[in-house]
């Protein structure tokens with residue numbers, strides 16, 4: 423069962439997204455700020471990370487930079503999620519090391535497609 427770490431400080435977004443992903447057969451781990459995201463990624467080695475960028479304690483850009491600079495976590499694909507949809511925001515997220523980028527509010531089918539592609543790149547079979 424693929425495991426996804428969802429790092430999101432907004433409770434409503436977190437609950438909605440985790441429920442929808444669980445319904446698709448994914449195991450969801452939750453972190454509510456960037457620092458907790460880092461420690462849970464190291465501890466649980468998820469197959470993929472969904473990273474909100476505006477986070478308390480440590481923002482998503484910094485958390486991504488640290489994950490991509492850590493031997494135990496650099497290989498975990500990260501999809502940035504943000505309400506900031508300007509091209510510069512996507513560029514900034516990719517420069518921090520995010521593998522993909524999507525905008526909020528989440529369009530679930532599109533996000534699921536991106537998750538499937540990145541999981542496949544790690545040879546994790548998405549359950550159908």
Ligand code: MN
Pocket residue numbers: 430431432474475476477
């Ligand atoms: Mn946020």
